[in-house]
Amino acid sequence: MTAPAEARGYANPVVAGVCLGLLLFASVLIAGRGLSASGAFATSAAAAVNAVAPKAAVARPYIASWIPTEKGGLFGDWVVLELLGVAAGAWLSARLAGRLHKGVERIAGESSRSRLLQALAGGSLMGAGARLAHGCTSGLALTGGALLATGAWLFIPVAFATAFFVAWIRGRLAMAAS
Amino acid sequence: MIAPLFDAPSGLLAIPVGVAFGATLERVGLGSARTIADQLNARDFTVLKVMFSAIVTAMLGIFWASRLGWLDLARVAMPTTDIVPQLIGAVLFGAGFALASLCPGTACVSAATGTRDGLVTIGGLFAGTLLTSLLWTELGTLAERAPAENATLATDLGISPGLVIAIITLVALIVIPLSDRIAAHRRSERPSAARVPLRLSPLAAVALALGTLAAASGKVPTGAAATQRTVADADAAADHVDALVLAQWIRDRKPQLRIIDVRAGLAADDYRIPGAVDIPLQRIPQLDAHAGETIVLYADGSGQAAQAWTLLHARGVNAVVLRDGMAAWEDNILAPRVPDPSDTAAVRRFDQTRELSAWFGGRPSHGAAATVPNQGTRRRKTC
Numbered sequence: 001m002t003a004p005a006e007a008r009g010y011a012n013p014v015v016a017g018v019c020l021g022l023l024l025f026a027s028v029l030i031a032g033r034g035l036s037a038s039g040a041f042a043t044s045a046a047a048a049v050n051a052v053a054p055k056a057a058v059a060r061p062y063i064a065s066w067i068p069t070e071k072g073g074l075f076g077d078w079v080v081l082e083l084l085g086v087a088a089g090a091w092l093s094a095r096l097a098g099r100l101h102k103g104v105e106r107i108a109g110e111s112s113r114s115r116l117l118q119a120l121a122g123g124s125l126m127g128a129g130a131r132l133a134h135g136c137t138s139g140l141a142l143t144g145g146a147l148l149a150t151g152a153w154l155f156i157p158v159a160f161a162t163a164f165f166v167a168w169i170r171g172r173l174a175m176a177a178s
Numbered sequence: 179m180i181a182p183l184f185d186a187p188s189g190l191l192a193i194p195v196g197v198a199f200g201a202t203l204e205r206v207g208l209g210s211a212r213t214i215a216d217q218l219n220a221r222d223f224t225v226l227k228v229m230f231s232a233i234v235t236a237m238l239g240i241f242w243a244s245r246l247g248w249l250d251l252a253r254v255a256m257p258t259t260d261i262v263p264q265l266i267g268a269v270l271f272g273a274g275f276a277l278a279s280l281c282p283g284t285a286c287v288s289a290a291t292g293t294r295d296g297l298v299t300i301g302g303l304f305a306g307t308l309l310t311s312l313l314w315t316e317l318g319t320l321a322e323r324a325p326a327e328n329a330t331l332a333t334d335l336g337i338s339p340g341l342v343i344a345i346i347t348l349v350a351l352i353v354i355p356l357s358d359r360i361a362a363h364r365r366s367e368r369p370s371a372a373r374v375p376l377r378l379s380p381l382a383a384v385a386l387a388l389g390t391l392a393a394a395s396g397k398v399p400t401g402a403a404a405t406q407r408t409v410a411d412a413d414a415a416a417d418h419v420d421a422l423v424l425a426q427w428i429r430d431r432k433p434q435l436r437i438i439d440v441r442a443g444l445a446a447d448d449y450r451i452p453g454a455v456d457i458p459l460q461r462i463p464q465l466d467a468h469a470g471e472t473i474v475l476y477a478d479g480s481g482q483a484a485q486a487w488t489l490l491h492a493r494g495v496n497a498v499v500l501r502d503g504m505a506a507w508e509d510n511i512l513a514p515r516v517p518d519p520s521d522t523a524a525v526r527r528f529d530q531t532r533e534l535s536a537w538f539g540g541r542p543s544h545g546a547a548a549t550v551p552n553q554g555t556r557r558r559k560t561c
Binding site for chain 2: 004005006008010011012013014015016017018019020021022023024025026027028029030031032033034035037038040041042044045046048049058060061062063064065066069070072075076077078079080081082083084085086087088089090091092093096097099100101102103104105107108115116118119120121122123124125126127128129130131132133134135136137138139140141142143144145146147148149150151152153154155156158159160161162163164165166167170171
């Protein structure tokens, strides 16, 4: 078990949360949209299909609806640029704090292999889930939560309850294995 | 009404927003899968605290900006609500969130700080998204049932937005301090360390004041209604609207636009004009209309919609009918006919509408009768 994030040199979560909320608010005031993340994957998946097989892309209405139409294509798309900004900001922040670390961040003594397999499976499930749910923790939970969207307030408890349950099962399995 | 400042902002503005987003997530430890794993074991409540305080801060800001007439909520992209697919999505997402101990945003943060597990999570996200997008039509009603763009807790619960805001704020102010005690207990620390003194921090006091005042601030959340009424009246002066004008209204998120599909016996996967709600003709007399709303009625042709118009008009409710109904929508938006190149006027008209049609996922058709895609709804790229 690791120490709480704050004890590991990270910022106060409530202060950081308020900053994040002010950022979301500013984004709504300026651009009329909140924060997002998973949309960038939908846009890049559609752009990839369109690049490889343009006919197949337009034949699938869902893919077609996500093909970036902005000037500059994929790199003119708001959410894609935002996510590239996220990576840049995170890198900068980690570098300034001396927290850049190459390798696998293992959790609670599991092997690197197990961690990577779970990351792959987890990523795929989240990719599918975010499409069905019309968003993820950023675009739906945070942004929709702040805008009082009904879908967001359904998503938050159900996604977190499932996550707690799966984490509990994983803990039990790990305990049984050791 | 000042904000939003831009309706179609340049993507360049997204970069500083993203940089600040990524830096904040990294600084608070959410780029570390351990922080999230500890949250899901209830040992560290960083995720809950960050999310709750961010939601409450933004929610209070948005509510008060709109209440004071500075922000036009009708021009803010609203996340979609589609209950059944959303619940399935939430379960899949939650399971993936626990396995990866990262979410899409924090996976990018983790990968940017150098982790391989963050990078692999991104790979998984791409694969899962790609597969789901390709199989979207086959998933049918599992993926899409009745997406609503404007469903809020206030409208769905039938209470004022201010009251919803007060409740959420109070819950956050109780849950956040409580989580410290649970975490301390779970970490089996000495009881004295677990006893966090109960005091009202300045931040909490501000939230409490703004939240409770919201409940007392009356029912209408926007000062927008009054100023927009004149615009709505001017637009609604005619009793018909053309498909192209309606398409522009939808694309430009015309405030207080309400599109009603009056066809009876529609199946869940039948095509509807984006944002439309199903209110069959026989239920039209019970429709409750609000001042300043632009109600657009449509059916297959003009007949049923005109009946609905008459029913509403008899009650003094103004509405407009989509000229030639779904047929016009199909011919102009979903599958605009490519004109004969020699007909220059038609070509010019086609060029003007092509972009609008593409926005709705429409595709130009060459001659033969158009087929309606049943999933042709253009998604607003919110997440």
